Amino acid sequence: MKIKDxxxxxxxxxxxxxxxxxxxxxxxxxxxxxxxxxxxxxKRYYTLFSDEGxxxxxxxxxxxxxxxxxxxxxxxxxxxxxxxxxxxxxxDTILTRKNILYRKANIKKNDIQAIVSNIDYAFIIVGIDNExxxxxxARYLSVVHTSGIKPIIAISKxxxxxxxxxxxxxxxxxxxxxxxxAFAYSSKxxxxxxxxxxxxxxxxxxxxxxxxxxGKSTIINYLLKDERMKTQEVREYDFKGMHTTTHRELLVxxxxxxxxxxxxxxxxxxxxxxxGIKKTFEDLEEYAKRCKFKDCTHQHEPDCYILELxxxxxxxxxxxxxxxxxxxxxxELQKSxxxxxxxxxxxxxxxxxxxxxxxxxxx
Ligand SMILES: Nc1nc2c(ncn2[C@@H]2O[C@H](COP(=O)(O)OP(=O)(O)OP(=O)(O)O)[C@@H](O)[C@H]2O)c(=O)[nH]1
Ligand SMILES: [Zn+2]
Numbered sequence: 585m586k587i588k589d590x591x592x593x594x595x596x597x598x599x600x601x602x603x604x605x606x607x608x609x610x611x612x613x614x615x616x617x618x619x620x621x622x623x624x625x626x627k628r629y630y631t632l633f634s635d636e637g638x639x640x641x642x643x644x645x646x647x648x649x650x651x652x653x654x655x656x657x658x659x660x661x662x663x664x665x666x667x668x669x670x671x672x673x674x675x676d677t678i679l680t681r682k683n684i685l686y687r688k689a690n691i692k693k694n695d696i697q698a699i700v701s702n703i704d705y706a707f708i709i710v711g712i713d714n715e716x717x718x719x720x721x722a723r724y725l726s727v728v729h730t731s732g733i734k735p736i737i738a739i740s741k742x743x744x745x746x747x748x749x750x751x752x753x754x755x756x757x758x759x760x761x762x763x764x765x766a767f768a769y770s771s772k773x774x775x776x777x778x779x780x781x782x783x784x785x786x787x788x789x790x791x792x793x794x795x796x797x798x799g800k801s802t803i804i805n806y807l808l809k810d811e812r813m814k815t816q817e818v819r820e821y822d823f824k825g826m827h828t829t830t831h832r833e834l835l836v837x838x839x840x841x842x843x844x845x846x847x848x849x850x851x852x853x854x855x856x857x858x859x860g861i862k863k864t865f866e867d868l869e870e871y872a873k874r875c876k877f878k879d880c881t882h883q884h885e886p887d888c889y890i891l892e893l894x895x896x897x898x899x900x901x902x903x904x905x906x907x908x909x910x911x912x913x914x915x916e917l918q919k920s921x922x923x924x925x926x927x928x929x930x931x932x933x934x935x936x937x938x939x940x941x942x943x944x945x946x947x
Contacts, residue, residue, distance in 0.1 A: 586635050590621055590834070590842050591702065593787050596663045599679040603665060617665035617676050622658050623834035625846075630658055630675060632666050633834075641666055641673035659684065660833050660846050661701040661789060683732045685791070685849070700791060700844055705783045708737045709794035709803065712753060712768070713744050716795060718760050718902045719909035724793060725764060726860030726910060736783060737761070739768035740799035742775065760902040763866070771802045780807060786840030791849055804845055807837055861914065865907045868899070882908060 586592075597609065600619045604611075609619075620634035620641075632639045643658065644667070658664055658678055665677040684701040706728040710716055721737060728735035737757055742750040750768045757766045769776035780803070784790050792800040833846045862869050868890060872880065876887035882904075885891075893899045 585633075585836065587619055587621065587633065589786070589840060590633060590836055591787060591789050592619060592621070592663065595682065596679055599663070600665065603677055603679065617667050619679070620664055620666040621834070622660050622662040622664060622675075625658070625660055625833075632664065632673065632675070634666060636668075639666065639668060639673035641668075641675050643675045656684075656698050659698045659701050661703060661844055663702065685727075685731045685733065687849075699849055700846055702789055703731070703733045703791050703844070704788040705790040706731075706733045706735050707780070707790060707792045707794075707803075708735055709792055709798040709800050710737060710739050710757075711795065711798040712739050712741050712750055714795060714798060717906075717909075718756070719906040720795070721757065721761070722864055722906040722910050723913075725761065726864040728793075728860070729863035730857050730860030735764060737764055737766035738780070738803075739766070740803065741770060741772070742768045743770040743772045756902060759900045760906060761864070769803075771799060771806045774806075777803070777806060781837075781839055781841075784837055784839060784841030784843065789842040789844060791844050793849060800845075804835070804843055807843065808835060809838070858914065861907075861910050865903075865910075868903070868907050871899075881911070 596619065601607065601609070604617060618634050618636065620632035620639070622630050623633050623638075624631035628642060630641045630643070632641050656678075658675055662681065663679040664675045665679065667674045667676045681701040683703060684698050685703060685706070686696045687699050688696060706724075708721065708724040708728070710721060725735050725737075739750055739753055739757070754766060754768050757764075767776060767779045769779060771777065784807070792804060794800055833844060835843045835845065837843060871889050871893060872882065874889035875882065875885065877885055880888050880890075882888050882890040890899065890904070894901065894904050
């Protein structure tokens, strides 16, 4: 397998050539930097896949990130330029990401942490047996939209119920999210599992997100056709020359498509900003401009255009409800982060005051 088989496309090739100031990849000789993809991270060690095989690398003290947008540590999915010497490999540069998915590292502090990058599709797995509210799907959708990744809603385990049940749920999802792609499948009977492969093709990278127990591992294993995910192990040599056995987080299907399954993705608390909500509810955001009040919450205000449309059945109730739920949650979140900042300010003031008083007393 070569880097071209795991997503090293023209976009990254051009970035690499530009960074290396050469005209073709053949010009890169062994002494210099070579392109590689981050396929796993364990603490400060990065498993990189390059045309010369896998390397366990660390990052250079001063990492270069050739984009003005963000400077961050490497994440799984990143394309990097790797420098290797006899036993050591280093990440020298992170090539500008196409996109990046974040999660909340600390919900209270509103800190965010990057988890995975350069993704084409995010499958939002919704278990038919799991009564997930429509607004939870909206949350996943807006997280994915925030990152500029294409979300695809997949209802799993449809073998558990009569066909009418999943058809009804699918219809409701399509009514609530008319601009999104959605389908239903079963890993058990294999019904519609081919739909995944319509997306997961060569030169694409996909992730699976959704509640615990939704069926993510099951479908990934199914698509891999065996239990490779659990058993596919890599022997890595650490810098003390000892080898460790680990699991890959970046997997390649027979179709050539890449599937990324990182532990970080599984934890709840994916992060979004207003951009994601705006994209998920584009139409409602547009209607909201016609409300009387600029800060209308669309719940009780007079002359609220959204409420008017809702009363006239021009907006599906589920869609309205999901929108309001997300707006309210985000408002709470913003409030709490302001509170935290306030608290910090007060604490800081106290410290400074205390310091000043001490000074005075010392005089
Ligand atoms: N009947 C049926 N059961 C399924 C199907 N897919 C998954 N399951 C079962 O649902 C349970 C949870 O599936 P997992 O694939 O482990 O769920 P997950 O989303 O990976 O869960 P986490 O790892 O906790 O995030 C398991 O007992 C699976 O056997 C399906 O298509 N049909
Ligand atoms: Zn309104």
